[in-house]
Amino acid sequence: MRYILKKIGIFVLTIFAISILVFLAFQIIPGDPTTRMLGTQATPEKIAALRAQLGLDRPVLVRYFDWLGNFLRGNYGESYSYNMPVHELLSGKLRITASLTLLSFLMVLLISFPLGILLARFAHSWFDRVMMVLNQIVMSIPSFFTGILFTYVFGLILKFFTPTNFVEYADDHAGFWAYLVFPALSIALPKAAMVIKLLRGSMVRELSEDYVRTAYSRGNSRWQVLKGHVMRNAMVPVVTFLAVTLVDIIAGSIIIEQVFNIPGMGRLLMTSINGRDLPVVQTIIMIIALVVITVNYIADISYKYIDPRIRFR
Amino acid sequence: MRKTRKITALLLAVLMLTAALGGCTGGKSAETASPSASAAVSAAPVQGGELTVGIAQDLDDSIDPHKMVSAGTREVLFNVFEGLLKPDTAGEMQPAVASDCKINDTGDVFTFTLRDGVKFHNGNPVTTKDVIYSLKRAAGLDTGTPLINGFDEVKSVEAPDDKTVVVTLKKPDIEFKAMFTAAIIPDGNDPTKETIGTGPFKFASRSPQQNVVLEKFDGYWGTPAHVDKVTYKIIDNAETLVMSLKSGSVNLVAHLTSAQVKELGSDFTVVDGTMNLVQALYLNNKVAPFDNVKVRQALCYAIDRQNIMDMLSNGKGAAVGSSMYPNFKKYYRADLADVYKPDVEKAKSLLAEAGYPNGFTMDVTVPSNYQPHVDTAAVIAEQFKKIGVTVNIKNVDWGTWLSEVYSGRNYQSTVIGVDAASLTARAMLERFVSTSTSNFTNFSDPEYDKLYAEAAAATDEAKQVELYKQLEEILTKDAANVYIQDMCDYVAMGQGVQGYEFYPLYVMDMSKVYFTNKTAA
Numbered sequence: 001m002r003y004i005l006k007k008i009g010i011f012v013l014t015i016f017a018i019s020i021l022v023f024l025a026f027q028i029i030p031g032d033p034t035t036r037m038l039g040t041q042a043t044p045e046k047i048a049a050l051r052a053q054l055g056l057d058r059p060v061l062v063r064y065f066d067w068l069g070n071f072l073r074g075n076y077g078e079s080y081s082y083n084m085p086v087h088e089l090l091s092g093k094l095r096i097t098a099s100l101t102l103l104s105f106l107m108v109l110l111i112s113f114p115l116g117i118l119l120a121r122f123a124h125s126w127f128d129r130v131m132m133v134l135n136q137i138v139m140s141i142p143s144f145f146t147g148i149l150f151t152y153v154f155g156l157i158l159k160f161f162t163p164t165n166f167v168e169y170a171d172d173h174a175g176f177w178a179y180l181v182f183p184a185l186s187i188a189l190p191k192a193a194m195v196i197k198l199l200r201g202s203m204v205r206e207l208s209e210d211y212v213r214t215a216y217s218r219g220n221s222r223w224q225v226l227k228g229h230v231m232r233n234a235m236v237p238v239v240t241f242l243a244v245t246l247v248d249i250i251a252g253s254i255i256i257e258q259v260f261n262i263p264g265m266g267r268l269l270m271t272s273i274n275g276r277d278l279p280v281v282q283t284i285i286m287i288i289a290l291v292v293i294t295v296n297y298i299a300d301i302s303y304k305y306i307d308p309r310i311r312f313r
Numbered sequence: 314m315r316k317t318r319k320i321t322a323l324l325l326a327v328l329m330l331t332a333a334l335g336g337c338t339g340g341k342s343a344e345t346a347s348p349s350a351s352a353a354v355s356a357a358p359v360q361g362g363e364l365t366v367g368i369a370q371d372l373d374d375s376i377d378p379h380k381m382v383s384a385g386t387r388e389v390l391f392n393v394f395e396g397l398l399k400p401d402t403a404g405e406m407q408p409a410v411a412s413d414c415k416i417n418d419t420g421d422v423f424t425f426t427l428r429d430g431v432k433f434h435n436g437n438p439v440t441t442k443d444v445i446y447s448l449k450r451a452a453g454l455d456t457g458t459p460l461i462n463g464f465d466e467v468k469s470v471e472a473p474d475d476k477t478v479v480v481t482l483k484k485p486d487i488e489f490k491a492m493f494t495a496a497i498i499p500d501g502n503d504p505t506k507e508t509i510g511t512g513p514f515k516f517a518s519r520s521p522q523q524n525v526v527l528e529k530f531d532g533y534w535g536t537p538a539h540v541d542k543v544t545y546k547i548i549d550n551a552e553t554l555v556m557s558l559k560s561g562s563v564n565l566v567a568h569l570t571s572a573q574v575k576e577l578g579s580d581f582t583v584v585d586g587t588m589n590l591v592q593a594l595y596l597n598n599k600v601a602p603f604d605n606v607k608v609r610q611a612l613c614y615a616i617d618r619q620n621i622m623d624m625l626s627n628g629k630g631a632a633v634g635s636s637m638y639p640n641f642k643k644y645y646r647a648d649l650a651d652v653y654k655p656d657v658e659k660a661k662s663l664l665a666e667a668g669y670p671n672g673f674t675m676d677v678t679v680p681s682n683y684q685p686h687v688d689t690a691a692v693i694a695e696q697f698k699k700i701g702v703t704v705n706i707k708n709v710d711w712g713t714w715l716s717e718v719y720s721g722r723n724y725q726s727t728v729i730g731v732d733a734a735s736l737t738a739r740a741m742l743e744r745f746v747s748t749s750t751s752n753f754t755n756f757s758d759p760e761y762d763k764l765y766a767e768a769a770a771a772t773d774e775a776k777q778v779e780l781y782k783q784l785e786e787i788l789t790k791d792a793a794n795v796y797i798q799d800m801c802d803y804v805a806m807g808q809g810v811q812g813y814e815f816y817p818l819y820v821m822d823m824s825k826v827y828f829t830n831k832t833a834a
Contacts, residue, residue, distance in 0.1 A: 031712030039382035043750045049458045081373035083505040164557035263523040
């Protein structure tokens with residue numbers, strides 16, 4: 001219980017620190033929302049009027065606490081660029097990015113677990129060797145490159161999908177998921193390759209442990225040993241890595257959204273940073289931070305269930 | 314294994330949570346109109362069809378026609394909003410919401426007669442009340458801050474009867490006529506909440522970063538549009554833009570580079586015009602060494618415009634020598650483009666006279682989102698090597714460029730294209746008046762200031778044009794900036810799409826574009 005309380009305390013502090021960093025970052029980098037909104041039509045009078053209208057003429061600390069207070073109350077402000085409430089602007093985008101992340105993560109699991117276990121089972125065979133070389137290659141190709149490759153091969157040559165023809169979930173459920181398949185795969189492939197390598201390595205290491213010999217001597221078959229004994233012990237590093245992977249996938253989706261022209265949160269973040277659309281940027285970064293920290297915490301806590309020998313203090 | 318499944322379930326639960334955070338449905342519509350490209354049989358316009366246009370930037374400054382500032386927004390909203398007057402493809406002001414415009418002899422009172430039968434997109438007829446509201450709003454008569462720069466010249470807007478609107482200026486200004494292209498919107502309307510104009514297309518919907526949809530307005534007073542619907546798809550990645558043309562998900566894209574056009578192959582109709590802007594290496598005239606006219610002239614002799622155009626756009630584009638572009642025929646002086654011919658020796662001797670016999674190092678700040686300007690800076694850097702000038706290229710994002718270079722004037726030099734917000738010579742030349750707030754190059758010449766004041770106040774058009782031409786010459790002789798070109802503008806259309814026309818302004822008129830056969834439409 002004390003452990004959980006301590007964790008929650010650190011959680012709150014981390015979020016608080018991030019909120020300060022996010023807020024301060026835009027005080028330091030050049031360019032403020034008004035110069036961007038007024039563009040080359042900016043005049044000192046117009047800038048002053050707009051700054052007053054947006055409340056930017058108040059001191060930094062006042063603005064920070066005002067924003068934080070509103071944020072905690074669920075009021076995320078209004079987008080400067082689109083004249084609409086941030087929550088309205090974000091809800092649709094968040095759904096798209098979450099779907100992409102989810103699909104991609106599922107792909108990582110579906111690809112890496114069967115392959116990783118299979119390779120550990122047949123470790124050091126010719127099959128294992130060929131696969132590990134292939135695995136190494138896939139791991140080293142960045143996802144944006146895979147994305148561009150997929151667009152050319154499956155989009156333009158084979159016409160499996162029409163590049164840039166993204167459809168909203170509300171209009172066409174199947175079409176929505178179908179469009180996300182290749183972007184999700186582009187992100188998933190290198191991550192899956194890493195999980196395969198880790199899972200295989202971790203299992204091979206466990207297989208040489210004494211308890212494995214004991215398990216065999218009890219008359220267990222090879223698969224029984226793998227499933228019942230080795231997997232559980234081999235999972236601890238893998239779960240940590242999966243948590244990191246999930247975070248990586250969120251980051252990867254920001255880039256892949258650009259390549260496949262998916263109007264998700266990542267693309268909105270990029271353009272909002274360029275446009276100095278502060279309410280939008282701050283909200284998105286806070287959401288990402290919350291997700292990242294939560295995922296890591298869940299990974300931490302889940303160790304206990306995988307390996308009861310791990311005790312929290 | 315049971316435990317493993319639990320972990321997987323746990324992790325999935327986290328993901329579900331992530332998904333649930335974005336729980337609400339984004340009930341926005343996405344356009345799936347993708348006409349199959351087939352060979353154009355005849356070039357005759359077919360009425361109807363849905364056109365999809367690829368644009369590189371979203372309308373993220375403001376969809377308020379009085380507040381919009383970016384050229385990318387202006388070119389889309391040109392189809393939705395109209396002023397009392399409207400420019401034609403020759404750059405002449407044609408009556409639009411007004412059927413007639415009269416200027417008094419002293420050049421300070423404009424009298425408009427409203428056209429009969431002009432309707433807003435909501436079906437209501439345009440009345441003098443709407444016109445007064447719109448013009449007062451643009452001029453900021455009630456708030457004190459004009460929404461459109463230069464509109465604060467308006468002293469009063471009145472309607473003596475229900476068909477006439479009289480606009481009185483604070484001082485004579487015949488050129489102000491071009492400002493009446495300012496959008497007419499319904500009385501009391503906030504365009505960011507409800508986007509209503511009088512143009513050939515009405516604003517149907519938008520989905521941020523995804524699309525903007527316009528629909529043909531059946532009650533339009535003028536020549537109606539050919540197509541029923543125009544969907545602007547926002548595609549900011551240059552690679553993706555070309556791919557979407559090739560895959561047929563987009564029918565028309567403007568502002569392509571020659572490299573992109575090459576990638577397209579032969580299945581497309583590509584037309585080229587110019588962008589109607591002045592691309593130059595703009596110099597901060599206040600900082601050393603650019604405060605020395607000889608240094609500026611040396612740089613003018615050191616660049617080879619044709620070489621830049623060869624490298625960037627297959628030799629297309631129009632070389633310019635001052636802050637005026639060729640399509641602005643009334644004011645353009647072609648002779649100024651030839652004042653500085655590439656001459657390395659002359660450049661070197663001018664540098665020596667200025668006290669830089671061994672050259673110097675300079676910074677060129679370029680906005681990284683405008684590839685043509687970034688590329689131009691690279692070519693210039695190469696050309697300047699010949700005269701011993703080392704160029705240090707600084708890539709910055711657009712927001713930084715605006716605050717550091719444009720408003721802050723905290724830079725040495727920059728490559729950018731300056732366009733005209735309205736079809737007036739002043740839109741190009743006022744920024745070089747020493748006291749102008751838009752004088753980002755810090756150019757200062759008392760003779761220029763004096764002549765400009767004279768030109769702005771002139772009530773005789775011929776005389777005014779002559780004065781503006783003299784101003785252009787001063788900019789050339791003083792080598793205010795290293796003028797390069799009006800850039801080539803390629804527009805690519807998929808098969809079965811035709812009718813694109815260029816304007817001397819940065820706009821895309823969608824009412825003239827049409828499909829040539831039923832299958833394409």
